[in-house]
Amino acid sequence: MPPTVAVVGGGISGLAACYHLLRAPRPPKVVLLEASGRFGGWLQSTRTPEGAVFEHGPRGVRPAGPAGAETLRMVSELGLAGDILAVPRDHPAARNRFLYLGGALHPLPSGLRPVLRAVPPFPRALLWSALRDLLTPRGTGPDESAHAFARRRFGPEVAELAVDSLCRGVFAGDSRALSVRSCFPALFQAERQRGSVLLGLALPHGVAAGDSEAGPPAGLAGRARAERWSQWSLRGGMESLARALVAFVSPRGAELRCHSPLTHLGRHRGRWQGFGHLVPSSEDPALLGVVYDSVAFPEHDGTPATPGTPSLRLTVMLGGAWFRQSFGDPALVAPELLLRRARAAVSDHLGLAGTPARAIVRVQQDCIPQYTLGHWERLERIQRFLKEQELPLSLIGASYSGVSVNDCIASAKAAAARILGSLPEP
Ligand SMILES: Cc1cc2nc3c(=O)[nH]c(=O)nc-3n(C[C@H](O)[C@H](O)[C@H](O)COP(=O)(O)OP(=O)(O)OC[C@H]3O[C@@H](n4cnc5c(N)ncnc54)[C@H](O)[C@@H]3O)c2cc1C
Numbered sequence: 001m002p003p004t005v006a007v008v009g010g011g012i013s014g015l016a017a018c019y020h021l022l023r024a025p026r027p028p029k030v031v032l033l034e035a036s037g038r039f040g041g042w043l044q045s046t047r048t049p050e051g052a053v054f055e056h057g058p059r060g061v062r063p064a065g066p067a068g069a070e071t072l073r074m075v076s077e078l079g080l081a082g083d084i085l086a087v088p089r090d091h092p093a094a095r096n097r098f099l100y101l102g103g104a105l106h107p108l109p110s111g112l113r114p115v116l117r118a119v120p121p122f123p124r125a126l127l128w129s130a131l132r133d134l135l136t137p138r139g140t141g142p143d144e145s146a147h148a149f150a151r152r153r154f155g156p157e158v159a160e161l162a163v164d165s166l167c168r169g170v171f172a173g174d175s176r177a178l179s180v181r182s183c184f185p186a187l188f189q190a191e192r193q194r195g196s197v198l199l200g201l202a203l204p205h206g207v208a209a210g211d212s213e214a215g216p217p218a219g220l221a222g223r224a225r226a227e228r229w230s231q232w233s234l235r236g237g238m239e240s241l242a243r244a245l246v247a248f249v250s251p252r253g254a255e256l257r258c259h260s261p262l263t264h265l266g267r268h269r270g271r272w273q274g275f276g277h278l279v280p281s282s283e284d285p286a287l288l289g290v291v292y293d294s295v296a297f298p299e300h301d302g303t304p305a306t307p308g309t310p311s312l313r314l315t316v317m318l319g320g321a322w323f324r325q326s327f328g329d330p331a332l333v334a335p336e337l338l339l340r341r342a343r344a345a346v347s348d349h350l351g352l353a354g355t356p357a358r359a360i361v362r363v364q365q366d367c368i369p370q371y372t373l374g375h376w377e378r379l380e381r382i383q384r385f386l387k388e389q390e391l392p393l394s395l396i397g398a399s400y401s402g403v404s405v406n407d408c409i410a411s412a413k414a415a416a417a418r419i420l421g422s423l424p425e426p
Contacts, residue, residue, distance in 0.1 A: 002426045003028045005419055008262045010034030011041020013397040013408040015245035019074065020416035022252045028423055030254040035261035039246050042367055042398075043405075045237025048358055052302030052313060053237040056362045058405050059315070060087070060231035060296060061238075067406035069221035070413065075234075076220045078244040083235040084220070085297050086227060093296035094230035096274030099165055100290075100349050101283055107274075108162070122157050129154040130198060138195040143373050146183055147175040153197055165278035168288040171403070172320025173370045174281065182371035182401075233297050238405075265393070276315075277349065286326035287345050288317035305357030312352075316342035321370065335361040369399045394419060 005021055005028045007014045018030050032039075042057035062068050075081065087093050097108045101121040109119060115126045133153045144152075146167055151159035159175070167175035171183060181188045190200020217225055224232070234240045250256060276291035293313040294301050301311040318338055319326060327333045327341075338361050346352045379400060386393055394415035398408055 001029075002026065003423045005030055005423075007032045009041065009397060010036075010039035010242075010256070010258075011397065011408070012043055012242065012245075012405055013412050014041075015039060015242055015249070016074070016409040016412035017396055017416050018249045018254050019245055020413045021419065022249055022254060024416075024420045026426060027252070028420070030249065032249075032254060032256045033260040033262050034256070034258050037258050039256065039258070040239050040242030042364070043239045043242045044362075045239035046360055047237065048302060050302035050305065050311075050358075052311060052358070053297075053300035054313060054360050055233075055238055055293065055300075055315070056360075056364065057367070058238050059291065059293060060233050061405050062231050063221065063224035063229045065406070067404075067410040068224070069217045071406050071409050072217075072220040072224060072232075074409065075241065078241070078248055080234055080241065080244055081220055083240065084232050085235060085299050086224070086229040086232045087296045089228040089230045091230070091296070092273045093275045093292070098274060098277035099161060100277050100279050101161065103348075105277055105349065121161055124155075124157065126158075129158050133198050134196050136196075138191050143179050143181045143376060145176050145373060146178045146180045149180040149184075149187070149191075150175070153191065160282060161280050164280040164282070165289070168281065168320060169276075169278040169317070171370065172288055172317065172368050174321040177321065177370065177372050179371045179373050179375045182375040231296065233300075235299060237300065281322065285322040286318055286341065288320050290345060290349060291315040291317070311357070314346060314350075316345050318342060320368075330363050330365045333363060335363075338363070368403055392422075 007017045007021075007030060010032050014032055014034070018032055021027055021030050044056040046054045046056065048054070061071060063072055075084070089095070095110070098105045099108060099121055100106075106121045109115075109122065109126060113119060114122065115130065118125050132155050136153055139149070139152065146163055147159050150163040164175045167173050167178050167183070171178055173183075186201070187197050190197045192200075194200035194203060216222065223229075236243075246256065274292060274295060276289055278289035279287045291314065293315055294311065301313055304311045318341060319330070323330055327337065339359055342359075342361075343356070382395065385391075386395075396408070396411045396415045401407065401411060
């Protein structure tokens with residue numbers, strides 16, 4: 001009898017863990033326990049009768065880096081290569097991002113001009129922020145909020161406009177509460193290693209174990225590099241990745257159980273013209289930003305509601321860490337209130353009035369873990385506890401070390417490798 005590995009949670013992390021466990025030469029028996037009635041977790045795509053695809057979770061995955069390449073390798077093995085919708089780096093959705101401030105949209109700085117001259121919404125040339133980073137001594141504390149870190153290294157404008165908005169866009173969170181060490185490890189390490197974020201990012205740094213032997217990426221990842229993809233999605237929406245994983249693991253003997261919440265653990269002796277725009281919290285705490293879904297993935301637009309008039313899909317991100325103060329209890333909030341707010345934003349920011357042909361309101365409660373100050377320390381404590389208690393338990397998923405789909409899949413793969421290495425011979 002092969003040993004049994006239980007995977008808890010059928011989101012992308014759990015499904016990817018099942019996939020990697022079952023690809024082993026001598027796979028264990030895998031049982032997946034999912035609390036809800038479906039697999040995929042936050043990978044949620046709605047296809048309307050017109051064939052439009054609305055994403056309620058991730059809408060695009062970055063192909064860069066070892067984790068991006070690993071995800072693409074999995075996508076290819078799942079037979080989804082033909083369904084990839086890639087956004088090249090010279091596409092407007094990759095090149096242009098905006099900030100909405102003072103009642104107007106401002107392109108985020110790129111190129112040399114904003115470095116040398118003040119370009120709104122930044123009151124000073126970014127050269128001053130760069131100089132400040134080069135001259136400020138490195139920090140000494142074990143962790144710091146993303147806001148404090150950006151303010152110390154680059155000055156108040158970058159902290160309050162750029163980093164505040166970025167945290168709202170990526171984590172739906174408050175840059176004053178989120179940990180720079182856990183949310184932006186590359187920036188934290190750059191400062192630690194070189195005494196300057198800009199120098200640390202520009203100069204070569206230590207190669208992670210295992211990376212040194214990796215040659216140029218092959219297959220889909222090689223295509224992504226050659227064609228300079230900035231992000232990708234799938235023709236059927238991101239949820240089709242979850243469906244493909246279910247289709248891969250089911251016939252390989254995985255036992256997939258829905259409506260099966262894990263309630264306790266017992267010890268067993270033995271084993272637009274752009275991507276979208278973000279809104280800083282000083283402008284409007286309730287409104288995180290707007291994603292111009294149709295620009296990156298027009299293939300998801302479906303048949304126009306009015307023949308001859310192109311459809312436009314937008315996602316208005318509301319609430320995040322400010323949900324309760326803005327809208328009250330998320331379990332009780334009236335969807336009409338959120339829809340009114342979203343329509344007002346689309347009208348005020350983008351000048352799009354009128355009734356949308358279709359609107360879907362989804363409250364994604366507690367959907368992105370908030371790595372607040374001291375997150376790294378809590379992780380270390382948990383890992384120490386697991387080790388001391390010799391618990392046969394691996395922790396994967398967005399709650400620990402990275403919320404992106406790539407991070408989740410990479411942590412699932414690493415855990416699967418550790419489990420496979422520790423299993424007794426059948
Ligand atoms: C709105 C939104 C937009 C995003 N956009 C992007 C993006 O564009 N690009 C990107 O890379 N990332 C994005 N992310 C982040 C990424 O999608 C998530 O971090 C990732 O999908 C989380 O996957 P997971 O499997 O770790 O967790 P989840 O998706 O939360 O899955 C966990 C699963 O475990 C189940 N479960 C919970 N408790 C139990 C229990 N006790 N017993 C059994 N089952 C249980 C849940 O029902 C769920 O199905 C976005 C996230 C959200 C919410």
